[in-house]
Amino acid sequence: MNQHEHTGGESASADSSRRSFLKQSSALAALVLTPPTAMAAADQGLDEKMAAAFEQMPLQVNVNGTAHRLSIEPRVTLLDLLREQLHLTGTKKGCDHGQCGACTVHVDGARVNACLTLAMTTEGSTVTTIEGLADGGPTGALHPMQAAFIKHDGFQCGYCTPGQIMSAVACIREGHANSPDEVREYMSGNICRCGAYANIVDAIMDVKKGGAKV
Amino acid sequence: MMKDLTNPPIDRIDGRMKVTGGAQYFADFDLPNTAYCVIVGSEIARGSIASLDTKKALGAPGVLGVFTHQNMPPIPGWDAPVGGEADGPAPKPKTEETYRILSSPKILFDGQPIAIVVADTFERATYAASLVKATYTKQPTRTDLHKHVSDGVAPKGAEGGNYLRGKADAYQTAPVTLEANYTIPVEVHNPMELHGILAHWTAANTLMIYAKTQGVNATQQAMAQAFKLDPKNIHVHTEFMGGGFGMGLRTWPQETAVVAIARKINRPLKLVVSRSQMFTLVGHRPYTVQTINMGADRDGKLIGIAHAATAETASYEDFTEATVNMTKFMYACPNVSTRYRLVRLDRSVPIWMRGPGEATGAFALESAMDEMAHKLNLDPIEFRLRNYTETDPEHNRPYSSKHLKEAYQRGAEAIGWKNRKNEPGSVREGDWLIGYGMSTGTFNAFRWEASARILLKADGSLTIQSAVTDIGPGTGTALTMIAHNVLGVPVDRIKVEYGDTSLPKAPTQGGSAIVSAVGSAVYDACTAIKTELAGLALRAGGPLAGQQADELTLADGVLSVEKEPKKKVAVSDLMQANNLTVLDKTKDSKGGPELGKYSMYSFSVHFVQVRVNPQTGVVRVTKAVSVADSGRIVSPKTAASQMIGGVAGGIGMALTEEAIIDHRFGRFVNNNLADYHVAVHADVPAIETIMIDKPDPIINPMGAKGMGEIALIGFAGAVANAVFNATGQRVRDLPITPDKVMQKLA
Numbered sequence: 001m002n003q004h005e006h007t008g009g010e011s012a013s014a015d016s017s018r019r020s021f022l023k024q025s026s027a028l029a030a031l032v033l034t035p036p037t038a039m040a041a042a043d044q045g046l047d048e049k050m051a052a053a054f055e056q057m058p059l060q061v062n063v064n065g066t067a068h069r070l071s072i073e074p075r076v077t078l079l080d081l082l083r084e085q086l087h088l089t090g091t092k093k094g095c096d097h098g099q100c101g102a103c104t105v106h107v108d109g110a111r112v113n114a115c116l117t118l119a120m121t122t123e124g125s126t127v128t129t130i131e132g133l134a135d136g137g138p139t140g141a142l143h144p145m146q147a148a149f150i151k152h153d154g155f156q157c158g159y160c161t162p163g164q165i166m167s168a169v170a171c172i173r174e175g176h177a178n179s180p181d182e183v184r185e186y187m188s189g190n191i192c193r194c195g196a197y198a199n200i201v202d203a204i205m206d207v208k209k210g211g212a213k214v
Numbered sequence: 215m216m217k218d219l220t221n222p223p224i225d226r227i228d229g230r231m232k233v234t235g236g237a238q239y240f241a242d243f244d245l246p247n248t249a250y251c252v253i254v255g256s257e258i259a260r261g262s263i264a265s266l267d268t269k270k271a272l273g274a275p276g277v278l279g280v281f282t283h284q285n286m287p288p289i290p291g292w293d294a295p296v297g298g299e300a301d302g303p304a305p306k307p308k309t310e311e312t313y314r315i316l317s318s319p320k321i322l323f324d325g326q327p328i329a330i331v332v333a334d335t336f337e338r339a340t341y342a343a344s345l346v347k348a349t350y351t352k353q354p355t356r357t358d359l360h361k362h363v364s365d366g367v368a369p370k371g372a373e374g375g376n377y378l379r380g381k382a383d384a385y386q387t388a389p390v391t392l393e394a395n396y397t398i399p400v401e402v403h404n405p406m407e408l409h410g411i412l413a414h415w416t417a418a419n420t421l422m423i424y425a426k427t428q429g430v431n432a433t434q435q436a437m438a439q440a441f442k443l444d445p446k447n448i449h450v451h452t453e454f455m456g457g458g459f460g461m462g463l464r465t466w467p468q469e470t471a472v473v474a475i476a477r478k479i480n481r482p483l484k485l486v487v488s489r490s491q492m493f494t495l496v497g498h499r500p501y502t503v504q505t506i507n508m509g510a511d512r513d514g515k516l517i518g519i520a521h522a523a524t525a526e527t528a529s530y531e532d533f534t535e536a537t538v539n540m541t542k543f544m545y546a547c548p549n550v551s552t553r554y555r556l557v558r559l560d561r562s563v564p565i566w567m568r569g570p571g572e573a574t575g576a577f578a579l580e581s582a583m584d585e586m587a588h589k590l591n592l593d594p595i596e597f598r599l600r601n602y603t604e605t606d607p608e609h610n611r612p613y614s615s616k617h618l619k620e621a622y623q624r625g626a627e628a629i630g631w632k633n634r635k636n637e638p639g640s641v642r643e644g645d646w647l648i649g650y651g652m653s654t655g656t657f658n659a660f661r662w663e664a665s666a667r668i669l670l671k672a673d674g675s676l677t678i679q680s681a682v683t684d685i686g687p688g689t690g691t692a693l694t695m696i697a698h699n700v701l702g703v704p705v706d707r708i709k710v711e712y713g714d715t716s717l718p719k720a721p722t723q724g725g726s727a728i729v730s731a732v733g734s735a736v737y738d739a740c741t742a743i744k745t746e747l748a749g750l751a752l753r754a755g756g757p758l759a760g761q762q763a764d765e766l767t768l769a770d771g772v773l774s775v776e777k778e779p780k781k782k783v784a785v786s787d788l789m790q791a792n793n794l795t796v797l798d799k800t801k802d803s804k805g806g807p808e809l810g811k812y813s814m815y816s817f818s819v820h821f822v823q824v825r826v827n828p829q830t831g832v833v834r835v836t837k838a839v840s841v842a843d844s845g846r847i848v849s850p851k852t853a854a855s856q857m858i859g860g861v862a863g864g865i866g867m868a869l870t871e872e873a874i875i876d877h878r879f880g881r882f883v884n885n886n887l888a889d890y891h892v893a894v895h896a897d898v899p900a901i902e903t904i905m906i907d908k909p910d911p912i913i914n915p916m917g918a919k920g921m922g923e924i925a926l927i928g929f930a931g932a933v934a935n936a937v938f939n940a941t942g943q944r945v946r947d948l949p950i951t952p953d954k955v956m957q958k959l960a
Contacts (some may be wrong), residue, residue, distance in 0.1 A: 055275075057942030075337050084336060089242035090235015092456070094406045096487040099887035102406050130235035142233065150229035153855045158232030159406040159456025165233060184895040191887060193406050193457050194686050195862025196855060197898040 007205035061122045063088065064132025072119055079103045079114035082129060090130040090162045094191070101190030104163035104170075105129045111170035113189075121186065130162035144212040145169050156194035164190045168204045169214050177208040219482065223851035226529070227691045228454075237454045240412055240424040245482040248412070249278055250336040251456065252343040253468060253491060259880025260560040261352040263319035270345040271331055274337035278479050280346065281330045281471070286316040287478040289470060291440040291884065295557050311530035313563075315467035320532050321350065323562040324881040325494030327468060332479060336486075355560050357880040359501045359526045366524045366555030369534045377542055379607065380549030387516030388509025392586050396506070396578040397947040400526075400873040400895060401499040401866075402492065403567050404892060407456020409466070409496045413473040414482035419443055421473065423450045428462035429722025430715045431680050436465035437473060445715075453713035458685040459863075460566040461496040463724050468495055476839035493873055493885040495564025500525040501535060502574050506582040507626035514590050514600040518549035519582075523575065535571030540656055541579050543813065545605035561881050564725070568863055569926035572657050577867075577948065580653035580931035585944065593636060593651060595622050606813035614812040614912035615919075617843045618654070621819045624904050625652065629821035638942035646825040649940025655818040655928030659910070659919035660727035660844070661805035666735035670743050670797040672773045672789040676703045681714045682711040682720035682732045686859075687922055688852025692729045693736050695849045698917060700740035702769035718800055726816065726920025729848055734914040735803035741915075742799040747773055747946050748784060750792055757783040757791075769803035805914070812912050816844040817923035820864065820932040826940040828959055831952030833937055835865050838910045839902045840929070845910035845919035853921060857903040860925020866893040867926070867931035 017139055056071040063086060069083060072081060082088045082105070096104030098116040105114045106128040118168070134143040145165050148154070155161040167190045171177050175185035183204050184197070192200065231237040256263075268280040281287070292314055316330065329346045333339035341799055354609035356362055368375045385391060412424040419445065424604035427433040430450040438445040455462060468485065470918060478485035487495055507520040527533045538552035569576075587597035602619065605612050626632075634639055641648040643918070667679040678697055684690050690710040698705050720732050748766050751758040751773055758766070758781060767776045772846040774782035789797065823837035840857045847853045876883050884890045909917025930948060938944050943958035 006282055038820070073335075073337055075341075080336055083242075083323070087242075087244050088235070089238065092239075092406070093241070093408060093486065095408075095887050097489065097886060099489070100406060119469050130233075132442075134234070142230070146233035148223050149233050152228075153851050155225060155232055156227075156688070156855055156859060157405070157455060157457040157853075158228070158237050159239060159454075162235050180900070184898070188894040188896040191406065192862070193404055193459070193890060193892060195859035195893065195898070196861055197893075197895050198469075198858050198901045199855060201900075202896065 002163050013181070057120055059120060059123055062126045064127070064129060074118065074120050076116055076119045078105070078117040078119045078122055081119040082114060082174070084196040088129050088131050092159055092162060094160065099169060100160070102160050102189060104166040104174050106166060106170065109116040109173070111167050130166060133165065143169070144207050144210065144214060145203070148207045149200070152199045152206065153196070153205040154200040160190060160192045164192065164200055168200070171204060172208050177204055180205055221695060221847060221850055224691065224695065224849065226688055226711060226852060227694050229916045236354055239407055239454045239456050240426050240452065241410055241484065241486050243412055243424045245412065245414055248482040248484050249332050249479060250332050250339045251472060251483055251485050252339040253327045253485070253487060253495070254329040254331065254343050254346045255494065256321045256328050257348070258321055258350045259324040259355045259357060260354050261321050261350050263321065264349045264351045265770060266328065267347040268329060270487060271342040274338065274342035274345055275396065276334040277342045277474070278332045280342070281316060281332070281475055282328060283318050284318050286471070287474045289440050289474050289485045290442045292317070295817055298893055302582055303450065305351045305735070309703045312527070314409060315471045323494065323528065323560055324879065325491065325562065327471070329617065330471060330475060333477060342831065353650045355563055355877070355880040357526070357559050357875050358877045359503060359557055359559065362557045362559065363503060363524050366557050369532045369554070371534060373502050375540070375554070376527065377550070377552040379542070379821040381518070382520060382549070382551040384549030385507045385520055388517040389512050390510050390586070390589050392506070392508045392582060392589060394582055394585060394946055396504045396581060398499065398502045398574045398577060398876070399948060400501045401567060401871045402873050402890060403459040403461040403497070404492055404887065404890065405457025405459055408486050408489065408948065409461065409486065409492060410486040411469045412482060412484045412666070413474050413476040414536070415477050415480070419447055421448045422499070423473070425452050425469070426462055427452050427465070428455065428458045428683055428685055428724055430683055430713060431719050433465050434715045437470070440470045440472065441448060448715070449543045451713065452683045452716045455683055455685045458723070459568040460570060460724065461723060462685065463566055466496055473650070473685065477544070481609060484515065489887060490885040493882050495561060499567035499570070499574070500527065500533065500564035504537070504578040506578050506727065508582050508586050510586055510590060514592050514597050515718065516545055516547035516601045519546045519547050521575070521579065522553040524555045526559050526561060526564070528561055529558045531563045532556055533565060534566045537571035537575040540572055540575050541605045543608040544579065544654065545601040546607060569657070569923045572923065573867070573927045575651065576928045577930045577934070580928055581934050581946065584651065584935040584938065586900050586932070589637070595626060595631070598622070598644050598654065601815060604637045609813055611811060614659070614814040615908065615910040616815070616817060617908055618819070621817060621841040621906055622842045623822045625839050628839040628902050628904060629823060629837060633823065634939065638939050641940070645829065646827055647940040649824050649826065649936040650821070651824070651932045651934065651936025651939055652819060652821045653928035653931035655924045655936060656815050657726055657920065657923040657927055659814040659816050659913055660725055660730060661734065661809055662721045662727050663802065663804035664720045664730040664731040665733045665800060665802045666732060666739050667798070667800040668736065668739040668743055669720045670788050672795050674703065674711070676701065678708065678710045678736055679717045680712050680720045680732050681715055681717040682728055682736065683722050683723050684943055687856050688849055689728050689732070691852050692733060692849040695720065696736045697740050698943055700737060701744060702771065704770060720917055726922040726924070729918050730914050730920060733848065733916055733918060735801050737915045738801040738803045741797045742801060743797045744768055746797060747788060750788055751783055757788065767957045782837055809912060814910070814913050814919070816842070816919040816924045818842050818928060820929045822932045822936045823938040824933060824940055826937055826955060828941070831955035831959065833869055833933070834954030835933060836899055838899060839904065840925065841904040841906065841922050842924060843906040844921040845908070845913065845916035847905045847907045848916055850905065853905060854903045856921050858901045859930060861899050861901045863891045863926045864890070864929025864933070865897055868930040868953070869897070869946060871887065872949050892957050
């Protein structure tokens with residue numbers, strides 16, 4: 001397993017509020033600033049900028065088989081972490097509000113909306129994205145669900161597709177793919193504006209009936 | 215005409231990229247040192263900014279700048295940047311108002327950008343944007359079309375004003391008459407991919423843009439005008455676009471602003487708008503009210519139709535579409551008048567949305583046809599057949615091809631139309647009332663100018679190049695099929711490069727016109743290569759010397775004499791013998807003057823079965839059959855997907871989609887995907903698609919007409935007609951929500 005380390009600011013204790021933290025002289029010593037200077041800076045609104053340097057939190061998470069040791073702002077969503085920091089852009093942003101399913105990934109095997117998941121909550125977890133679904137990587141063998149989406153043309157523009165596929169795999173694993181109607185119900189959190197629904201249902205039922213391990 | 219077209223249903227050529235996450239959409243590109251920006255929108259719909267406090271935002275961590283009307287970098291070509299439509303960046307008709315993003319404190323619509331906050335991360339830009347505070351001087355707000363219909367103005371241009379054939383009031387004298395009003399609410403394209411742009415000034419006057427556009431050449435042109443640059447210095451890339459449905463048919467003001475700010479901060483700058491901003495910053499299908507007056511004789515022959523439509527537009531720009539056009543040519547009716555008006559409201563400007571105005575108009579016309587058939591006690595298909603026309607009554611010229619009768623017949627068989635009772639409300643299964651409905655759709659079949667380059671290598675591989683963007687219909691797959699058919703190269707040896715301004719120029723993807731336009735250019739370039747190969751083989755000393763060019767066939771990399779297959783030469787051997795490593799042809803293609811002798815349209819017929827629950831008013835579409843008469847089908851698999859996509863969009867249009875404005879504030883109340891209901895999996899049944907698949911002999915060498923629009927046009931009418939058949943109640947205001955059904959049934 002690979003180890004990736006991303007450098008960021010030093011981590012601060014989680015219970016330090018921004019301003020009270022800043023005004024502690026012991027912490028400020030690290031910035032080579034005298035307390036009066038820091039107080040003046042705070043008055044000018046510069047405390048926000050200084051505080052930013054301390055607002056990183058450590059995170060250890062396994063993504064697609066790679067263990068990451070990261071330092072991130074606690075407000076970063078799993079979606080933005082994947083896309084903007086880990087450059088795993090297969091997971092898409094469609095609404096950022098958990099309403100469309102384009103960002104669906106697996107966290108410890110369960111499908112979640114990455115946009116509604118603060119990255120910090122995945123501490124110690126295993127995250128699988130569309131890039132990590134197939135064992136063979138980007139040029140190797142496809143996962144049966146990926147192959148079925150191609151066979152049944154379960155997409156058009158392709159933007160919702162990673163989320164549909166991650167959701168579809170989970171749908172079968174959960175035991176919610178016993179009929180087309182059940183699939184429609186349990187896939188309704190994944191919107192496809194191109195309207196490939198009928199083909200997506202066919203693809204999922206094909207994989208389910210084929211009995212391949214998903 | 216392509217005589218030997220074969221069209222096995224091949225898989226989408228970019229399927230692997232799309233299922234593995236490898237397809238890169240604009241926001242997926244990773245440029246070092248990229249900054250992020252977030253748009254702050256106005257909280258009023260009409261008035262002006264009284265004060266704007268950006269100090270806190272400027273002091274927030276990571277903020278690189280806050281841009282407002284007070285400090286926006288100059289855009290030298292401000293008079294031009296609204297261009298970029300499908301037919302080129304023409305200046306918009308002038309209205310009393312102008313809208314120039316971040317150029318003045320004036321507010322013309324809710325959500326209008328008042329600040330763009332730039333920071334080093336998306337989170338920091340988002341937080342800082344929340345710190346921008348504005349106060350406003352409000353003015354009275356006009357956003358309700360119903361209250362201002364009488365303010366309608368006739369827009370300039372082809373879609374403005376009035377049309378008359380015969381007598382305008384002839385319908386009044388008919389034995390059977392109908393008057394009905396129909397309403398289409400604001401619908402929003404809402405492609406799954408959020409709008410935005412990634413702009414990078416790679417040198418002082420050199421620009422790289424990753425865009426969400428349906429036309430890279432149009433974006434290039436718009437930016438060249440805005441920044442007074444040579445288009446050659448602007449590189450636009452959109453290989454993948456996460457759906458457009460029309461919202462990418464122009465360059466939007468915020469794209470221009472991002473490019474200007476990127477230049478100012480001297481860093482690559484990325485904008486990804488929020489889902490709520492998709493409702494205000496990138497257009498919508500305009501709210502439209504329509505009145506149809508129709509008169510027929512007792513034998514079911516139409517005597518007159520009058521169709522009036524009034525649509526909203528912005529105060530600062532007139533947006534027009536072909537809402538009333540179908541009424542002019544669809545039926546053999548001697549007296550037809552149409553009238554189209556715009557009302558300028560305090561709203562952001564609309565833009566064509568799939569099927570555009572034709573879908574709006576078809577809902578009214580095809581609902582009215584159903585209403586009239588009922589009055590005449592005729593089957594709705596029979597009523598249409600009694601008014602069928604083989605020539606275009608608007609222009610008095612033949613259709614290039616029309617197989618609509620066959621479409622009616624095959625669709626009726628597939629849906630089980632014989633099970634439909636002409637008496638509404640007469641079929642019940644358990645708690646549900648069952649009904650059947652149908653509707654016709656039609657849209658212009660275009661032949662635009664396009665160019666394409668073909669490279670055939672001696673190793674047998676072929677590359678197609680064109681700047682055209684594939685927004686989802688399967689353009690690349692269709693182009694592959696065309697090249698395969700002309701040159702016999704196996705599809706797995708064909709590569710398509712597209713969506714980039716470095717490639718041969720192509721029109722914006724829209725108007726169901728791309729297979730016709732770019733496909734023809736591919737056909738012509740492939741044909742030029744075929745001709746050259748034949749020349750090499752046939753010339754004195756060549757391997758097929760003495761044969762005739764028209765006796766040759768080309769398949770699987772072998773050129774042979776059709777009737778004497780033993781006389782053959784491998785293309786690779788032929789090229790090597792002539793010291794050729796590659797044959798390289800670029801062709802511009804456009805239709806000839808003969809096209810003007812014909813009316814060219816694609817046609818569709820939609821059939822649905824619905825269930826209506828009289829206790830709850832819930833309508834479910836339980837079966838759908840869509841039939842396309844769109845010429846030769848070049849790529850059957852992706853074509854079928856376009857048709858099922860039209861059904862899903864049509865179900866949303868018919869039953870759920872409505873962007874609701876609170877007119878006290880001029881603001882949407884449901885500007886998100888939880889409250890604006892597009893069709894989801896549970897709303898869409900299995901769908902049968904039928905392709906008539908008969909080549910149009912006029913339009914282009916493939917005989918292919920477009921199908922993206924006709925897949926949607928008419929569908930909502932079919933649902934409304936089925937609801938009537940199920941319940942005996944007519945809902946004329948979309949969407950057909952349970953409350954409307956219950957009100958009618960009460």
